Amino acid sequence: MAPIILHEYTNSGNCYxxxxxxxxxxxxxxxxxxxxxxxxxxxxxxxxNVNANGRIPVLQMGDQMLPESNAASFWLADGSPLIxxxxxxxxxxxxxxxxxxxxxxxxxxxxxxxxxxxxxxxLTEAQRAAIPGKRAGGDAALAVMEKHLRDxxxxxxxxxxxxxxxxxxxxxxxxxxxxFDLGAYPAISRWIAAIKRAxxxxxxxx
Amino acid sequence: MAPIILHEYTNSGNCYxxxxxxxxxxxxxxxxxxxxxxxxxxxxxxxxNVNANGRIPVLQMGDQMLPESNAASFWLADGSPLIxxxxxxxxxxxxxxxxxxxxxxxxxxxxxxxxxxxxxxxLTEAQRAAIPGKRAGGDAALAVMEKHLRDxxxxxxxxxxxxxxxxxxxxxxxxxxxxFDLGAYPAISRWIAAIKRAxxxxxxxx
Numbered sequence: 575m576a577p578i579i580l581h582e583y584t585n586s587g588n589c590y591x592x593x594x595x596x597x598x599x600x601x602x603x604x605x606x607x608x609x610x611x612x613x614x615x616x617x618x619x620x621x622x623n624v625n626a627n628g629r630i631p632v633l634q635m636g637d638q639m640l641p642e643s644n645a646a647s648f649w650l651a652d653g654s655p656l657i658x659x660x661x662x663x664x665x666x667x668x669x670x671x672x673x674x675x676x677x678x679x680x681x682x683x684x685x686x687x688x689x690x691x692x693x694x695x696x697l698t699e700a701q702r703a704a705i706p707g708k709r710a711g712g713d714a715a716l717a718v719m720e721k722h723l724r725d726x727x728x729x730x731x732x733x734x735x736x737x738x739x740x741x742x743x744x745x746x747x748x749x750x751x752x753x754f755d756l757g758a759y760p761a762i763s764r765w766i767a768a769i770k771r772a773x774x775x776x777x778x779x780x
Numbered sequence: 781m782a783p784i785i786l787h788e789y790t791n792s793g794n795c796y797x798x799x800x801x802x803x804x805x806x807x808x809x810x811x812x813x814x815x816x817x818x819x820x821x822x823x824x825x826x827x828x829n830v831n832a833n834g835r836i837p838v839l840q841m842g843d844q845m846l847p848e849s850n851a852a853s854f855w856l857a858d859g860s861p862l863i864x865x866x867x868x869x870x871x872x873x874x875x876x877x878x879x880x881x882x883x884x885x886x887x888x889x890x891x892x893x894x895x896x897x898x899x900x901x902x903l904t905e906a907q908r909a910a911i912p913g914k915r916a917g918g919d920a921a922l923a924v925m926e927k928h929l930r931d932x933x934x935x936x937x938x939x940x941x942x943x944x945x946x947x948x949x950x951x952x953x954x955x956x957x958x959x960f961d962l963g964a965y966p967a968i969s970r971w972i973a974a975i976k977r978a979x980x981x982x983x984x985x986x
Contacts (some may be wrong), residue, residue, distance in 0.1 A: 626928070627924050642874070644878050649868065661855065665846055665855035665858065672850050675882045677884070684937070
């Protein structure tokens with residue numbers, strides 16, 4: 575089989591989701607790094623050959639290109655225990671993955687990127703004006719997660735790890751870099767500790 | 781089997797995705813309407829019993845609740861020809877569904893809601909300031925779709941309809957209500973016409 579190539583930016587939680595999924599499954603990835611702060615995913619070559627949407631991550635299998643972090647994680651995990659066999663549980667896993675991209679990532683990942691990577695002084699006026707809304711949206715998403723974990727069986731879908739946990743973990747466990755206080759969310763903190771104990775776990779910096 | 785209940789707001793494209801998926805598959809839904817303009821999905825009863833995230837749609841099967849439009853559509857279509865059997869195609873379908881929730885819906889659906897339902901005069905200052913960014917983001921998403929359809933085989937994944945088409949169609953075909961000019965996107969316009977010819981098709985107003 576041709577090597578599986580990950581076009582990525584290591585610090586991105588979206589890219590880390592794919593690396594963590596592969597690590598938990600024992601799948602090797604051939605990694606290609608792009609510096610998004612220098613616009614390396616907006617070059618004509620990247621747009622023509624990797625992703626017309628100008629974003630990483632993209633998972634490449636031969637000449638097939640798969641953008642979108644949660645879809646790429648799904649491809650890696652398809653047929654594995656990281657995707658529940660039960661029909662409702664499988665859809666419920668996707669429910670949390672769509673929640674992650676709609677309610678969580680645009681708030682928590684964006685604030686982390688702005689505050690820890692771009693730097694507050696370098697933000698535009700429009701970005702600065704958007705901070706309070708993203709702060710409130712991120713805390714609302716964390717509150718939904720906290721309630722679900724507090725009332726549940728330890729993971730987002732039942733009592734075992736699935737892609738829902740991996741995709742939500744990626745930006746949640748570094749939410750402090752975006753100014754969120756995880757100490758206010760004890761069930762989330764217990765869940766983070768459980769993910770770190772998963773066999774094969776790697777850190778975002780690995 | 782218990783009836784499948786759709787908690788919804790008819791005008792929402794997110795709810796329409798689920799109705800259209802069900803219609804194409806010949807599945808009956810028991811519909812419950814909530815007026816989101818009156819806050820009916822933020823009441824204590826709704827938050828406690830239907831969705832702690834305060835949003836519609838939610839698909840209910842017995843006592844199982846499934847929020848997130850794309851996940852609910854996946855549950856309905858699981859095992860049907862609306863989800864490709866090929867591993868890459870299945871992940872590629874999800875790729876477009878995640879693109880829809882991240883790049884498309886927050887721009888195109890939000891502008892439609894603000895301009896056609898809330899009304900421009902009733903918008904807050906922050907909403908008004910966000911219009912240009914959402915206009916540019918929506919046109920960028922439509923441009924990615926246009927290129928993909930122009931270079932492809934008629935649908936988002938290969939040459940037949942899948943959930944990717946249904947989920948992208950829901951807000952694209954009414955994008956003019958958000959001030960987008962679909963006349964500038966001929967491949968999208970041909971694809972919209974093809975979706976309308978699908979056996980079992982229903983309109984968003986049905």
